[in-house]
Amino acid sequence: MKLILKNPFKKKFIAVLAIIGIGIGIGAMVALGFVTDSVINGIDNKIHNSGIDMLIKGEKVNLTDPNIVFYGPNKPLNKSWLDTIKNTEGVDSVAGVYETKFLNKNMLVPINLIGMENTSLKYQGNITNGTAFNDDSKEGIISSGLAKIENKTVGDDYKIDDDDYKIVGIYEPDNLMGVSLSFITSLKNVQDYVQDSENLSNVIVKLKTGVKSEYVSKELKNEYGDNIDVSTSIADNGVMGEMISMLKQLSLAISLLALLIGGIGILNTMMMSVYERTREIGVLKAVGWKNKRIITMVLGESLVLTMVASIIGTILGILLSMIVLKFLMDDVSLVFSINTILQAVIFAIIIGLVGGFYPAHKASKLPPTEALRYE
Amino acid sequence: MSFMEIKNLKKSYENGLIKALDGVDLTIEKGEFIAIIGASGSGKSTLLNMLGGLDVADEGTIRIGDYDLRNTKKLNEFRSKFVGFIFQLHNLISNISCAENVEIPMYELKMSNKEMRKRSLELLDLVNLKNKASSDPKVLSGGERQRVAIARSLANSPAIILADEPTGSLDSKNTENILKLLQELQIKENITLIIVTHDLDVAKHANRIIEFLDGKIINDNKNN
Ligand SMILES: Nc1ncnc2c1ncn2[C@@H]1O[C@H](COP(=O)(O)OP(=O)(O)O)[C@@H](O)[C@H]1O
Ligand SMILES: [Mg+2]
Numbered sequence: 073m074k075l076i077l078k079n080p081f082k083k084k085f086i087a088v089l090a091i092i093g094i095g096i097g098i099g100a101m102v103a104l105g106f107v108t109d110s111v112i113n114g115i116d117n118k119i120h121n122s123g124i125d126m127l128i129k130g131e132k133v134n135l136t137d138p139n140i141v142f143y144g145p146n147k148p149l150n151k152s153w154l155d156t157i158k159n160t161e162g163v164d165s166v167a168g169v170y171e172t173k174f175l176n177k178n179m180l181v182p183i184n185l186i187g188m189e190n191t192s193l194k195y196q197g198n199i200t201n202g203t204a205f206n207d208d209s210k211e212g213i214i215s216s217g218l219a220k221i222e223n224k225t226v227g228d229d230y231k232i233d234d235d236d237y238k239i240v241g242i243y244e245p246d247n248l249m250g251v252s253l254s255f256i257t258s259l260k261n262v263q264d265y266v267q268d269s270e271n272l273s274n275v276i277v278k279l280k281t282g283v284k285s286e287y288v289s290k291e292l293k294n295e296y297g298d299n300i301d302v303s304t305s306i307a308d309n310g311v312m313g314e315m316i317s318m319l320k321q322l323s324l325a326i327s328l329l330a331l332l333i334g335g336i337g338i339l340n341t342m343m344m345s346v347y348e349r350t351r352e353i354g355v356l357k358a359v360g361w362k363n364k365r366i367i368t369m370v371l372g373e374s375l376v377l378t379m380v381a382s383i384i385g386t387i388l389g390i391l392l393s394m395i396v397l398k399f400l401m402d403d404v405s406l407v408f409s410i411n412t413i414l415q416a417v418i419f420a421i422i423i424g425l426v427g428g429f430y431p432a433h434k435a436s437k438l439p440p441t442e443a444l445r446y447e
Numbered sequence: 448m449s450f451m452e453i454k455n456l457k458k459s460y461e462n463g464l465i466k467a468l469d470g471v472d473l474t475i476e477k478g479e480f481i482a483i484i485g486a487s488g489s490g491k492s493t494l495l496n497m498l499g500g501l502d503v504a505d506e507g508t509i510r511i512g513d514y515d516l517r518n519t520k521k522l523n524e525f526r527s528k529f530v531g532f533i534f535q536l537h538n539l540i541s542n543i544s545c546a547e548n549v550e551i552p553m554y555e556l557k558m559s560n561k562e563m564r565k566r567s568l569e570l571l572d573l574v575n576l577k578n579k580a581s582s583d584p585k586v587l588s589g590g591e592r593q594r595v596a597i598a599r600s601l602a603n604s605p606a607i608i609l610a611d612e613p614t615g616s617l618d619s620k621n622t623e624n625i626l627k628l629l630q631e632l633q634i635k636e637n638i639t640l641i642i643v644t645h646d647l648d649v650a651k652h653a654n655r656i657i658e659f660l661d662g663k664i665i666n667d668n669k670n671n
Contacts, residue, residue: 355538358501359552360527360603440501440526
C-alpha cells in the first residue's frame with residue numbers, strides 16, 4: 073500500500089503544518105510527562121537516600137468530612153500501629169512522628185511543629201549548625217528558613233504559645249516532610265503540646281536491605297488498607313503529591329487540547345487532500361476498489377501523518393524536558409518513562425483515527441463517475 | 448442470449464430536466480469493437496457509465512453477462528472482474544511508479560505482491576513501456592501515459608474495455624498508435640471494446656458505429 077505512505081506528503085506545506093501543530097501538542101505532553109516523572113524520581117531518590125522507604129499515615133479523610141479542618145487530609149494514627157508495622161515482614165525499623173501547626177504573632181502562615189525522637193532526625197535533613205535536641209528537655213531545632221525569618225540562632229529561646237524552647241540547632245530540610253518553615257522537638261513535647269499522647273500523625277518506615285518497598289506497601293495495603301494510608305513515593309503524599317496530581321491533570325488537559333486541535337488539523341488536511349484527489353479516488357472506485365479499501369487508505373494516510381507528528385513531538389518533548397531540567401532543576405536527572413511515550417503514541421493514533429474518519433467516509437462516498445468527467 | 452442487452456434505458460439529471468439517456472435499446476455481442484459518436488452532451492458518456500457499472504440508470508434494463516446492473520449490489524465486483532476503463536485524461540496517479548499504477552486494479556483480485564508485479568511488467572511490455580516501469584507517470588509523454596492507462600485497463604483481464612475519448616488529448620500520430628494497439632489487443636483477447644469519440648477517423652477503426660443525439664440512438668451501422 074505505497075499510496076498510504078506517499079499520498080500524505082503530496083501537499084507538503086499543509087502536511088507539514090498539520091504535523092507541526094500535532095507535534096507541538098505531543099511535545100508539550102511528553103515534556104510535561106518527563107519532567108513530572110523526573111522530579112518525582114529525583115525527590116524519591118533523595119528521600120530513599122535519607123533512609124525513608126515508606127511513610128504511613130492514618131486513613132484518608134473523606135473530603136466532605138468537616139474534621140478535615142483539624143486533621144488535614146489524613147486522620148491521626150494510634151501509636152499501637154508502631155508495633156504492628158514494625159512486626160511486618162521486611163520492616164527494619166519504624167519511627168513515629170507527630171506533626172501539627174502553630175501560629176506565631178510575627179507570621180501570617182502557620183508554622184509546622186514536628187515531634188520525633190532525636191534518633192530519627194536523620195530523616196529530616198542535616199543539622200548545619202549546633203546539635204540535635206535531647207528528648208527529655210524543652211529544646212528543639214529550627215529550620216534554616218524559619219531561623220532567618222524569625223532572626224534566631226543557636227542558643228536563643230523560641231516561644232510556641234506558652235512554652236519556651238531552647239534552640240540547640242539549625243537544620244536544612246531535605247525530604248518529603250521537611251517543609252521549609254518548621255520547628256522540630258521531641259515526640260513527647262509535641263504530644264504534650266497537643267494533649268494527645270495516644271496518636272501519631274505518621275510513621276516513617278525503613279525496610280531491611282534488599283526488600284522492595286512496593287512489595288511491603290502492597291502487603292500493608294492488603295492487610296490494613298482501610299485504616300492506613302501507605303506511600304512509597306512523593307507522588308502519593310502531601311503537598312507535593314497534590315502538585316504532582318495537578319501537573320498530571322495539566323498534562324491531561326494539554327493532551328485533550330492537542331487531541332482537539334490535532335484532530336481538527338488532520339480533519340482539515342485530509343478533507344483537502346480527499347477533495348483534491350476526487351478524480352484519483354474516482355479512478356480507484358472505477359477499477360473496483362471497495363469502500364473499505366478506500367477508507368483504509370485515507371485512514372492510513374492520516375495515521376501516517378500523526379505518527380510522524382508523534383515521532384517529531386516526542387523528540388521535541390525530550391529536548392524540551394532536557395532544557396527545563398538543565399536550567400530549572402539541575403540536580404534532577406531525566407527519566408524516560410515508557411508510559412509517557414506510550415501515551416503520546418496512543419494519542420497520535422486517536423487523533424489520526426478521529427480526524428481521518430470523516431474524510432475517509434467522504435472519500436468512500438465519492439461517485440466513481442468523477443473519474444470520467446472532463447471539464 | 449446476447450452478451451449485453453439494454454432495453455429502454457433512461458437516465459435524467461437535474462430533476463428530470465436533462466434527459467441524458469432517453470430510451471436506449473442496444474444489444475452487443477462478445478468481441479465487438481464499437482465506436483459511439485455524437486455531439487457533445489448527447490449522452491455518450493452517460494451510456495458508458497451505465498455499461499461500466501459506475502452509475503445506475505433510472506429506468507429500463509441493462510444486463511451484461513450474468514449481471515443485472517440496475518438491480519445488483521455487486522457493482523464493485525462487476526467492475527473489478529469484467530471491466531477495464533480508459534479515460535480521456537490518463538488519470539494515472541503521480542508519485543508512484545507506472546508499474547504500481549498498473550497494479551491498482553489488482554488489489555481487489557487477491558493477488559500476491561509478486562504476482563501483481565509480474566503481471567504489471569507483462570502488461571507494460573505489451574504496450575512497449577517495460578523500460579518505464581519504475582518511472583513516475585509525471586515524466587512520461589501524453590502518448591506514453593495513455594499507453595500506461597491501457598496497460599492498467601488490462602490489469603484484470605477484462606471482458607469489456609470502455610474508453611471515453613481515449614485519444615481526445617493526443618495528436619494524430621499518437622492517436623493512430625493507440626488505436627492500433629487497442630485493436631490488436633481487442634482481437635487477440637476477444638475483448639468487447641467500446642470507444643466514445645467525436646473523431647470520425649477514430650470511429651472508422653471500429654466494426655460498428657453507433658450515433659447518439661439527445662440521449663437517443665439515431666444510427667447503428669455495422670462496417671463490415
Ligand atoms: N452528473 C451530472 N449532473 C448533471 N448533469 C449531467 C451529469 N452528467 C451528465 N450530465 C448532462 O447529461 C447530458 C449528457 O452528458 P454526457 O453523457 O456527458 O454527454 P457526452 O458524453 O455525449 O458529451 C449533458 O447535458 C450533461 O450536461
Ligand atoms: Mg462525454
